């Protein structure tokens with residue numbers, strides 16, 4: 001399970017240029033063994049079935065906060081860690097259940113479907129001024145999701161753009177927690193929090209029909225959530241609501257432009273949009289991995305795991321598992337039985353999955369329909385992170 005080759009492969013995934021194309025490395029890891037041990041002791045799984053098992057296992061969850069003290073005694077003095085580790089993404093029931101319930105009704109498939117006309121309008125407004133050579137990320141990939149989630153939360157339009165950098169800086173801690181990363185991530189997380197505190201105070205005085213006003217009402221109702229929980233929830237929803245979807249749009253456009261037969265297929269058959277988005281999510285997923293801690297001694301993929309050990313599920317690898325997907329390295333927009341791992345699973349299954357899917361299903365066919373001459377105008381710039389995979393820039397010509 002441990003070998004110098006495993007160590008080298010995992011190490012290459014931690015930095016460019018290795019992480020630019022992780023897929024051949026995942027494949028090699030899976031060939032060596034479906035479960036390998038990283039140098040920091042974490043178990044790494046790369047098969048589809050094992051990734052599913054990790055997300056659903058009743059004895060795998062997140063480190064309870066009283067145990068965090070032992071692992072990282074200063075965690076709650078770092079705004080970047082505090083804001084992440086106390087969010088629903090990283091906590092356990094019963095708090096997870098209570099907090100998730102407060103927001104889940106806003107993101108059901110039915111509620112999200114009602115946003116269809118508004119999203120379609122936003123897509124048209126963004127495509128309209130595009131001409132000549134543009135950076136797809138700046139012109140479309142970022143503004144669409146930030147405006148959709150910004151409108152849902154009630155973040156005033158002129159304030160939204162600053163969060164692109166702030167959220168990117170904050171979420172670096174998903175990758176590595178080092179003093180250098182914290183030096184940038186902490187002030188970013190603190191800025192996001194104080195902005196949201198100001199907004200929540202405003203909504204307390206003058207409520208609107210947005211999600212922050214709804215959270216403020218729940219807080220005032222007592223017992224449902226504290227002000228701290230409110231701000232953490234708003235920060236997570238806002239960040240998760242655009243960062244990953246921006247990357248889905250950027251990754252998808254690059255995947256399509258590099259597979260012109262598939263691009264033409266979707267242009268000719270826009271009815272394939274739903275299946276196409278699932279395949280694009282599988283082919284180059286914006287969230288490549290998630291991690292859990294064993295609460296007890298268990299077994300994963302036949303390997304014993306002791307209580308307290310960390311397990312990392314490489315969703316990006318499971319999405320290319322030949323045991324689950326035929327010819328997994330081929331982009332096949334009409335692939336039948338396509339169920340990507342990209343939104344995780346179990347109780348932490350992505351809350352925003354219906355929203356992300358809808359945005360992409362509207363945006364990608366509209367982009368292809370409007371610009372028949374769409375082409376890459378240069379090498380896309382890769383964001384230097386693996387957990388969150390995306391591009392910082394995608395130069396295209398739209399004709």
Ligand code: HEM
Pocket residue numbers: 088089090100107149236237240241242244245248285286287290291342343344345347348349350351352353355356
């Ligand atoms: C393509 C876009 C997206 C991808 C690939 C994605 C992926 C994921 C994944 C893999 C998880 C599970 C993490 C884990 O179990 O450790 C997750 C959780 C979550 N996502 Fe998304 N997400 C996307 C878009 C969104 C959007 C638009 C929202 C907006 C609300 C959102 C909100 C959340 C929240 C709140 C959680 C935590 C849920 C919980 O722990 O109960 N995501 N997402």
